[in-house]
Amino acid sequence: MARGDHLVISSGDAVQPFHYAVGLHGSKFFHELKENRRIVGIKCPSCGKVYTPPRRVCGDCFVENKQWLEVGPQGVIDTYTIVRYAFIDPETGKQKPVPYGYGFIRFDGADTRFQHFVELNDARPIKIGARVEPVFAEERKGTIRDILYFRILD
Amino acid sequence: MAKKRVAVVGTGQTMHKSHRPDVNGQELINEAVKTALADAGLTINDIDAIVIGNMDHFEGINYVDCWSVDGSGGWMRPIIKLTTGGTTGSTLAIGGYHMVASGMFEKVLVIGWEKNSESDTTGAITTAFDPIWDRLVFAGAIAGLAAEGMAYMTEFGITDKDAARVSVRDRKHACNNPHAQLRKEVTLEEVLASPMLSDPIHLLDVCPRTDGACAVIMASEDVAQKICPTPAWIWGTANRHTYTYVGDLNLGEIDSMKYAAAELWRKTGITEPRKQIDVIELYQPYSFAGIIWIEAMGIIPRGKGAEYIWSGATDMGGELPINPSGGVIACNPIGATGLIRCAEACTQIMGKGGARQVPGVKMAVSTGFGGCFWTDILLYGKEKPNF
Numbered sequence: 341m342a343r344g345d346h347l348v349i350s351s352g353d354a355v356q357p358f359h360y361a362v363g364l365h366g367s368k369f370f371h372e373l374k375e376n377r378r379i380v381g382i383k384c385p386s387c388g389k390v391y392t393p394p395r396r397v398c399g400d401c402f403v404e405n406k407q408w409l410e411v412g413p414q415g416v417i418d419t420y421t422i423v424r425y426a427f428i429d430p431e432t433g434k435q436k437p438v439p440y441g442y443g444f445i446r447f448d449g450a451d452t453r454f455q456h457f458v459e460l461n462d463a464r465p466i467k468i469g470a471r472v473e474p475v476f477a478e479e480r481k482g483t484i485r486d487i488l489y490f491r492i493l494d
Numbered sequence: 495m496a497k498k499r500v501a502v503v504g505t506g507q508t509m510h511k512s513h514r515p516d517v518n519g520q521e522l523i524n525e526a527v528k529t530a531l532a533d534a535g536l537t538i539n540d541i542d543a544i545v546i547g548n549m550d551h552f553e554g555i556n557y558v559d560c561w562s563v564d565g566s567g568g569w570m571r572p573i574i575k576l577t578t579g580g581t582t583g584s585t586l587a588i589g590g591y592h593m594v595a596s597g598m599f600e601k602v603l604v605i606g607w608e609k610n611s612e613s614d615t616t617g618a619i620t621t622a623f624d625p626i627w628d629r630l631v632f633a634g635a636i637a638g639l640a641a642e643g644m645a646y647m648t649e650f651g652i653t654d655k656d657a658a659r660v661s662v663r664d665r666k667h668a669c670n671n672p673h674a675q676l677r678k679e680v681t682l683e684e685v686l687a688s689p690m691l692s693d694p695i696h697l698l699d700v701c702p703r704t705d706g707a708c709a710v711i712m713a714s715e716d717v718a719q720k721i722c723p724t725p726a727w728i729w730g731t732a733n734r735h736t737y738t739y740v741g742d743l744n745l746g747e748i749d750s751m752k753y754a755a756a757e758l759w760r761k762t763g764i765t766e767p768r769k770q771i772d773v774i775e776l777y778q779p780y781s782f783a784g785i786i787w788i789e790a791m792g793i794i795p796r797g798k799g800a801e802y803i804w805s806g807a808t809d810m811g812g813e814l815p816i817n818p819s820g821g822v823i824a825c826n827p828i829g830a831t832g833l834i835r836c837a838e839a840c841t842q843i844m845g846k847g848g849a850r851q852v853p854g855v856k857m858a859v860s861t862g863f864g865g866c867f868w869t870d871i872l873l874y875g876k877e878k879p880n881f
Contacts, residue, residue, distance in 0.1 A: 421640035
């Protein structure tokens with residue numbers, strides 16, 4: 341037995357028992373994404389901020405959001421990083437696909453940013469202000485992975 | 495408003511290291527507690543209540559308030575746990591302050607600790623973020639900070655060399671601090687040549703992972719000066735949380751710091767923080783924050799941070815030294831880190847800083863940063879607040 345092996349704690353083949361509810365607002369977002377390749381947001385009746393991801397309450401105003409809007413699907417990179425350090429993703433037990441573009445994307449018509457992968461392409465380098473569009477998965481399941489990544493347009 | 499004025503009357507820290515296999519958690523905690531009690535000239539029987547915390551999920555052991563009682567002194571005493579991610583240490587200080595200020599407890603022992611060597615730091619931090627919307631691209635603490643640094647760099651045209659100057663400062667300061675984990679000077683060239691972790695952050699721009707504990711004893715004005723002739727009076731505290739999902743953040747300027755600092759200055763009558771504050775212990779997990787966050791704090795106008803850093807004003811001997819301890823870049827036992835900032839700021843007020851002492855400190859600030867972009871901020875004075 342190698343040094344320290346007796347101290348290893350693992351869960352073997354067991355899966356994690358977490359089954360998260362996305363709520364009515366998350367469900368509508370993922371339904372539109374899956375069925376119609378549409379991106380939706382929701383507008384605060386008080387301050388007018390358009391939230392994507394959509395959520396029930398505007399935290400700033402503490403009022404219920406009710407007005408659904410279609411946003412995007414194109415948007416702009418508000419900020420980004422290129423993640424280069426390798427680490428194990430606790431969600432999958434596998435290494436994250438470094439290097440990868442990590443974008444904070446503001447869909448046209450939205451005020452908050454949506455986090456997703458952005459392509460790394462020498463011909464169209466990732467930069468703040470770049471316009472992007474989502475590349476949708478052919479087979480969509482109603483998850484955030486229904487968008488494969490964002491493609492840089494300029 | 496506080497019913498009782500409150501002062502820090504003693505502090506204790508372990509010698510922080512990357513790995514402390516010689517002690518378990520409660521033994522590590524005990525080292526800091528014994529040091530703080532000795533610093534205040536108190537015994538555990540003088541303590542009325544304990545506040546303790548570390549970061550959820552780190553070490554894979556929760557309920558430190560329960561299992562550490564042999565080491566913390568919490569056996570058969572009122573003890574409560576606070577945990578708020580990266581801000582845990584500063585939240586502990588605010589919680590201890592509230593307990594004493596309420597008049598319900600006279601002397602409170604505040605403890606923060608972490609054994610990062612027994613944790614998967616990035617994995618554990620990931621569990622603090624939304625599983626549906628945040629985790630797909632999430633990459634621990636560094637990527638969010640990198641996105642902030644990138645936004646600020648692009649807006650104001652600074653470079654990673656400007657940020658590296660902050661790292662050079664803190665790593666130099668750390669050489670004066672026997673408690674710091676990393677005590678080695680680096681050059682600008684070395685910072686810039688270190689591996690790029692997440693653009694624009696290099697390895698030497700960020701904090702390490704550390705094993706360590708810190709304890710701080712707070713006492714009410716009824717007894718503070720009997721315990722410690724020059725205690726550090728807590729003038730006020732403020733904190734802000736600003737987002738649900740990371741994409742909600744206004745990355746590039748830290749709103750939580752802006753609003754927390756503004757509230758603190760208003761409550762305590764600070765009108766020119768740059769002139770009225772003598773030293774800052776900034777919870778600065780990466781170098782760019784040393785530029786961006788002091789602007790949000792109102793020390794200097796937005797966009798002028800890099801110029802201010804290059805002037806040497808924040809170096810030891812400058813007009814407003816920042817992180818005489820070496821700060822978070824030199825030492826980061828996460829659940830203790832915010833409390834170490836408190837202990838170090840109070841040490842400066844008490845004049846016990848040794849080689850890292852800034853002369854004549856009358857007003858000091860410590861901050862905490864956590865989760866992504868939450869801020870705690872505390873102001874301390876040598877004089878008792880007159881409000």
